[in-house]
Amino acid sequence: MTLRGEHRAFVAAAIALWLLFLVQAVNTPVVLDDWFQLRYWRDHDFGPGSLWAYARHNYFNYNPRLGEVLLAVVDGSRAVHLILTPLVQLAVLPIVFVIALGRWPRPNLRDLQLLLFIQTMIWLVIPVPGIMYFYRPFATNYLWAFAITLALFVPYRLAIAASSTKPRRWLVPIMFVLGWAAGMCNEHTGPTAMVAMAGFVYAAWRLHRIRAWMVAGMVGLYVGYPMLFFAPGQAVRYGGVATRDTPTKLLADRGLSGCLGILRDFTFEARLAIVLFVAAVVSYLVTLYVRRHRFVPPPRRIVFEAGLLAAASGAIVVTLFMSPTVSDRVFYASGVLLVAAFACLAQYLFGARIVRRSVVGACIFVCGFHALRFVETYAQFKTENDERLAILENARPGTVAVVPSHEPARRSRWHFGDDFTQHPWLGDYVGGELFDLVRVDVDQHQRWPAPRLASVRLYDPPRDTTTRSIARLPTYRQLQTPTGRFMLAAEIGRETSDGLARFMVRSIGLFDAPRHRPVIVIDWTPHGYKFVDGRPHDEARGHFIRVQAASMPKRLESTYVLGCGIINEVKLVIDSDGADPLVPVDERYCRGPFTAFMCEPDRCWVAGWY
Amino acid sequence: MRVTLLAFLLLLFFAGCGLDTIEHSGTDAAVDAPIDGMGSGSNMAAYEPSPRDGNLELVVIAASVVVVLGPASAMRRRRRAKDEITDSPPFS
Numbered sequence: 001m002t003l004r005g006e007h008r009a010f011v012a013a014a015i016a017l018w019l020l021f022l023v024q025a026v027n028t029p030v031v032l033d034d035w036f037q038l039r040y041w042r043d044h045d046f047g048p049g050s051l052w053a054y055a056r057h058n059y060f061n062y063n064p065r066l067g068e069v070l071l072a073v074v075d076g077s078r079a080v081h082l083i084l085t086p087l088v089q090l091a092v093l094p095i096v097f098v099i100a101l102g103r104w105p106r107p108n109l110r111d112l113q114l115l116l117f118i119q120t121m122i123w124l125v126i127p128v129p130g131i132m133y134f135y136r137p138f139a140t141n142y143l144w145a146f147a148i149t150l151a152l153f154v155p156y157r158l159a160i161a162a163s164s165t166k167p168r169r170w171l172v173p174i175m176f177v178l179g180w181a182a183g184m185c186n187e188h189t190g191p192t193a194m195v196a197m198a199g200f201v202y203a204a205w206r207l208h209r210i211r212a213w214m215v216a217g218m219v220g221l222y223v224g225y226p227m228l229f230f231a232p233g234q235a236v237r238y239g240g241v242a243t244r245d246t247p248t249k250l251l252a253d254r255g256l257s258g259c260l261g262i263l264r265d266f267t268f269e270a271r272l273a274i275v276l277f278v279a280a281v282v283s284y285l286v287t288l289y290v291r292r293h294r295f296v297p298p299p300r301r302i303v304f305e306a307g308l309l310a311a312a313s314g315a316i317v318v319t320l321f322m323s324p325t326v327s328d329r330v331f332y333a334s335g336v337l338l339v340a341a342f343a344c345l346a347q348y349l350f351g352a353r354i355v356r357r358s359v360v361g362a363c364i365f366v367c368g369f370h371a372l373r374f375v376e377t378y379a380q381f382k383t384e385n386d387e388r389l390a391i392l393e394n395a396r397p398g399t400v401a402v403v404p405s406h407e408p409a410r411r412s413r414w415h416f417g418d419d420f421t422q423h424p425w426l427g428d429y430v431g432g433e434l435f436d437l438v439r440v441d442v443d444q445h446q447r448w449p450a451p452r453l454a455s456v457r458l459y460d461p462p463r464d465t466t467t468r469s470i471a472r473l474p475t476y477r478q479l480q481t482p483t484g485r486f487m488l489a490a491e492i493g494r495e496t497s498d499g500l501a502r503f504m505v506r507s508i509g510l511f512d513a514p515r516h517r518p519v520i521v522i523d524w525t526p527h528g529y530k531f532v533d534g535r536p537h538d539e540a541r542g543h544f545i546r547v548q549a550a551s552m553p554k555r556l557e558s559t560y561v562l563g564c565g566i567i568n569e570v571k572l573v574i575d576s577d578g579a580d581p582l583v584p585v586d587e588r589y590c591r592g593p594f595t596a597f598m599c600e601p602d603r604c605w606v607a608g609w610y
Numbered sequence: 611m612r613v614t615l616l617a618f619l620l621l622l623f624f625a626g627c628g629l630d631t632i633e634h635s636g637t638d639a640a641v642d643a644p645i646d647g648m649g650s651g652s653n654m655a656a657y658e659p660s661p662r663d664g665n666l667e668l669v670v671i672a673a674s675v676v677v678v679l680g681p682a683s684a685m686r687r688r689r690r691a692k693d694e695i696t697d698s699p700p701f702s
Contacts, residue, residue, distance in 0.1 A: 124670065128661065272666070272667065272670045274621070275621055275622060275670060275671070275674050276670060276673065276674050276677070278618060278621055278674075279618065279673075279674035279675075279677040279678050280677055282614055282615065282618045282677075282678045283677045283678050283680070283681050283682075285614055286614075286615075286678065286679075286681065286682045287681050287682065287685065289682075290681075290682050290685045290686065291685065352681075354681040354684065354685065355677075355681055357681075358676065358677045358680045358681050359677055361673075361676070361677075361680075362673035362674065362676060362677045365669065365673050366669055366670060366673055369665075369666065369669050370666075373666075410661075411661055412661045412663065413661050413662070413663040413666065414663070
């Protein structure tokens with residue numbers, strides 16, 4: 001092929017990939033976390049002021065990651081989504097190329113083949129590519145976030161690989177902001193990024209190529225990451241799971257087998273990419289064998305760079321040993337770095353034309369399979385999602401809407417599944433908050449009751465006794481704060497003049513108490529209130545919910561802990577010194593919010609959380 | 611070389627043909643827990659295994675086998691064809 005032909009093929013391939021991402025952006029449905037963004041934009045105009053307010057609130061009270069703000073951006077404006085999302089997804093490719101090979105891709109056939117290899121490997125190595133790329137909350141929190149982190153390293157990689165470096169003072173503020181943004185992206189990738197950054201700056205210093213922008217980027221990263229890690233919102237997110245345990249405690253809890261289990265999970269998720277890469281290596285060796293050529297090891301620089309990239313990939317996995325939540329999506333960054341290591345070695349293997357051709361052929365096949373599955377899956381998903389939205393929009397406020405279920409209901413490698421079926425409370429949230437509906441039901445799947453709080457009011461003299469749900473009822477954890485108790489007092493105070501004699505908040509649908517006893521959160525009468533106060537408590541013996549002795553139910557019969565969807569009856573740990581009783585929490589099988597219940601013969605109490 | 615090929619076959623087996631006994635640590639859902647963790651996705655999806663796609667595994671395994679065996683057989687074919695040309699008498 002002529003040079004001009006290669007150039008045209010390169011541009012055509014880039015446009016084709018951009019078109020694929022654009023079609024997918026057009027077909028992106030509104031799923032799960034997207035609804036929360038739409039709820040925000042329902043009450044706010046899209047603009048910098050609202051975004052700043054959202055970011056500030058998130059930082060102090062919710063998910064402090066930058067990806068959450070990016071999610072609000074792409075959910076807030078369809079135009080921005082259609083422009084930015086495909087570009088970021090496309091940009092991942094040259095960024096990984098630079099990180100792997102230390103230079104920008106050139107518009108020729110050889111680099112196009114390497115880019116195809118990288119894209120195919122990324123889709124194979126990451127656990128759920130259809131969700132990671134096209135479910136906006138995962139895309140912004142992982143794909144966009146790691147693209148920003150890698151983009152920070154691009155100038156460093158190019159500077160170290162080049163023979164000289166220009167001062168470029170104008171880069172100083174840009175690199176500081178980029179470094180800060182990279183630090184604010186993800187808790188798991190930050191430590192490895194900081195070590196890698198120190199390595200790059202040290203190497204530049206040793207080579208006498210240190211520049212102000214390099215230091216600025218490093219300072220930005222070293223400011224951004226602690227800002228994320230110690231953000232006040234971390235204490236609230238996932239029920240505060242991120243701040244409950246220290247890294248050393250998590251390591252001790254997991255033990256060697258638990259940590260090896262995470263490594264094994266990563267290897268398993270990456271297995272298809274590993275197989276294809278090993279196939280390329282074996283093909284290379286077979287070719288040498290058939291030709292009776294001697295094996296010449298790759299240059300030391302290539303081996304060194306590939307080793308460093310693989311080590312960085314492994315370091316991020318090791319960081320997960322100390323993370324309270326390990327799920328498949330957090331393997332994204334490690335997977336991409338592993339692909340960069342593979343690409344480093346692939347450039348050497350591609351030196352054998354026959355190997356290059358066969359690997360490129362395989363990549364076209366596998367890449368095409370992915371593209372087809374992406375398009376076909378999301379075209380159907382979008383149609384179903386639009387139908388669901390149309391039903392919700394056209395439903396009369398105050399009524400119950402029935403929406404068709406998404407198929408498949410469970411998630412797959414390509415598809416998130418049906419968010420309303422997986423999270424039964426979500427339909428009610430969406431119906432109530434966005435469309436003023438009483439409830440939203442899914443037509444084909446059996447509905448699990450969504451947990452909710454309801455108030456029971458008794459009056460003296462007796463009159464209409466009602467049990468009704470009130471959105472403004474303070475939750476259990478709010479009732480543990482002065483603000484929450486003030487909210488409740490205000491609610492009660494409005495009706496005391498009407499003869500309110502008893503006000504009880506019940507939890508419905510959260511805990512299926514044996515013998516169908518009611519589950520009480522708080523019970524108020526004019527003589528006082530009853531509230532069982534339990535909070536997280538950690539000590540050398542393990543994790544507990546510590547219940548204030550004075551607030552314990554008088555006729556306690558049994559105690560239960562609900563966590564990970566499992567209810568266990570537990571025995572209280574009562575010390576001889578008269579300290580508060582402890583409810584043991586077993587985090588061996590899963591982590592997440594745990595709730596304690598204490599049962600009397602005729603009723604149960606919500607008795608604390610962990 | 612035979613050992614290399616055997617090792618590769620074992621890897622293929624690992625990739626797609628079995629080892630369902632490998633368990634995954636729980637995955638948590640995207641949604642952040644409500645303040646009490648009531649009905650949040652973070653505990654509901656704790657047991658959901660990472661989904662597999664048998665068709666993709668088949669595609670990758672087929673592609674890998676072609677990558678391994680394709681070049682060698684192509685070279686053998688070419689060499690045989692070359693040998694035939696060399697062995698054949700001129701102007702036959």
